[in-house]
Amino acid sequence: MSAEQSLREVNVPRDGYDFVVVSNRLPVDRDVAEDGSSTWRRSPGGLVSALAPVMAQRDGAWVGWSGAPDEDLEPFDHDVFHLVPVALSELEVRRYYEGFSNATLWPLYHDVIASPEFHRTWWYAYRRVNERFARQAAETAAPGATVWVQDYQLQLVPRMLRRLRPDVTIGFFNHIPFPPTEIFSQLPWRRAVLDGLTGADLIGFQRPGDAQNFQRCVRKYLGVQFIKGTAQFSESTADGEETSWTVNAGSYPISIDVESIKELTADPSVRARAKEIREELGNPETVYLGVDRLDYTKGIRHRIKAYGELLHDGELSVEDSVLIQVASPSRERVDSYRQLRELVEGMVGRINGQHDTISHTAIRYLHHGYPFEEMVALYLAADVMLVTALRDGMNLVAKEYVAARQDNSGVLVLSEFTGAAEQLRQAVLVNPHDIDGLKEAMLHARDMPRTEARKRMVAMRRQVLTHDVVDWSQRFLDDLAQHAAAHAPGGDDDATAAGARAGGSHE
Template structure:
């Protein structure tokens, strides 16, 4: 049930912004110097790079949390962004973000690799925070603006925003997988989340399968059928359903009786996200980066083969599977610490969530056992690096690596695979890629694996090592054409162009509805 204080429309700001992005975090990070003074810097990442020129061109604003709990900031400008901070309390961070977003939705949407937790207090916090984001977006957007909401933390915002500002065009992009009905049905608030999402004019997913899963869930739980990726929704029908729902927070009133019935069309389709290709190509061409790549090989003792894994420390990434496979190859004497090395970069992630704490202990335990068994005075079997690195260092690692291991158990896309391909300007190297990533549908010339099949993964790792040079270059050339042609700028342009088209169609339809009354 989504009826709440955000049901009441807000006054349209005369000095609002024509393009508004809404995400859990603002596109800036705070740096604090030795004197305790803080400054802001642009966050790394393809999404920020892709939307910066759009912001500059279309008079844009970005609504999001600035990263510090129990702190209120006024809107401010940085770089090309007008930033509108949304305040969160420590308890809201615990319940909305660490709780519902990352201990309920994240595991549920990733095939229940870890068991999701369902707590009503988390759900109430998630809804309240989504209300706050929606209202802030409504108070920021100019008349007829375009609002683009990002990711699973804010799935209720589109519907709430439509109630507040029916004049704006609303897009939503889901950066993670969307589960099949059999898994999604476990969510106690499944109808409310779908109602929230279907407030958008266009919902984008990483893969066609994700869009199909979403459409099937809408049909099963909301009774609305999509035809050719589109479906009509009625405000009054959703309001009536909300009034009858039993999942409301105690003491909260419902609304909807006597409301004017309006309809809109929701489109759902795949828009595979990509990377900032130009940034990687520039770094890969830099003599300093090339020099650093050679230094990495020298620091490892110039092994014949460098295997590389780069991930957040997350149970969806299959880190344990690849380390286990590597350890067995050492046991089988298919590789040795003298001729091979595995670098595993595992940047810290959600370190206060129990399942992540347990994963770190498991990974570190497995690495310790392998190194204890196979290390020599001169060589280390697995170089395990549990901290983040500057992007320049990551590109140097990509260039140094002979085999990239992407063994995710479930991943919406996995941009590391694309970054590796973009960094390989000499068309060397091989990519071992899980078939359970979105990237596998685009990088078809990778060596595709089922990471649950340890024997198959071991065979793929050896095949990648021994692949003839001509075959390796042919595969890499094909993957590079795909990545370089479909970069993150292409992704954002395609989504926003389609969103503008659908928004114009909705505006024309609303005008016809008013004239017919």
């Protein structure tokens, strides 16, 4: 039996769910107690916070992996979520997740900062796992349901799902950048990936440039032209009939859970912790802060190099300033990430060895995760936030810092290669590859007059507070619903309103 034939066999549930989210991970994490017992807790992050109320209102289900290999769980309920686990073997985790997703697609989509690897066994695993996710979604969705597929690990799911369940409305959101044609063309399975994505009714990207890159790739490799963000697709069914559909593709910049940050910044214990952090650092004049996953796309080495040179040049001193670098562990079984950790820790060790005193440390390097309360305390304690990513779909840390500065103080130094730079234009924008320019920006941020810093922060906070993650999800789902209504029998088949919006930028 061929893969296409097997995909056409699915049990359509009569009592399925009207709204289904499909993502690599379920929105829960497992907590294991000292006695070995375990419980589930809601995962942190804006996506989960944004979709929780939608799940509660629309009878929703979430399809995803539990995070543990070789674990076969039955569907279960937690909080407002009905959770439908998808099992992955240890081999599939290595090939589909660590391999094709994070050693092929991730570097390719981030401008080949690290060299992507192309292995057929990884691709076969990626395709097989995507089929499993598509089938599980098809067997979970009610007739006429809305299914929202998330991110680069599941790019084949939309077309697979359309073949299984042509009655459902399919959205897809790409949380990372989408590369230009010249880079995407390196992928041996480029047509299959584009084929998979164009099974969706609405495809969302972080920036207009990402949507344009995608549309150019579709035109080059599938021969289909997007006009004002809209294109027509068709294929033959197993019965030899022709089926067609309309695809909209556009920009929907994601944001953060502003309300949770507001609550924490107003919490006396969090504010006291921020003050305590500065005291533990010796109350320096300037606290620089970097918060990242330990990933080669984040520009951590560039930031540390610039800071070290400022100390060497005498422009900064350990008595007056300190850099806190939080580098959360990430994909530590992938070789490039292990190598990055060694490089970063070596740089930090050399700089601290040269400049530390008995009472002052140049760089406080923290290689572990923290509760979100501690992160907000760090945002409140920092005078200058350094976001120096070499390539980033959005970078929500930049927005979290802005949201936390309720007194409108602080300065954001922001890489121009992040999606956030298109929305937070009042930040001090930098090219992190330009080490001299980065050093100048760090000093400019330190010396910026308070009135100018306040004016910049007020404008950035207005943008972030107005366009939060709930606004993001609602705009995407509203456009997806309008698309579905326009293409229902008797609907306005040209979908001009939704298509025009999808073709532009939602800021």
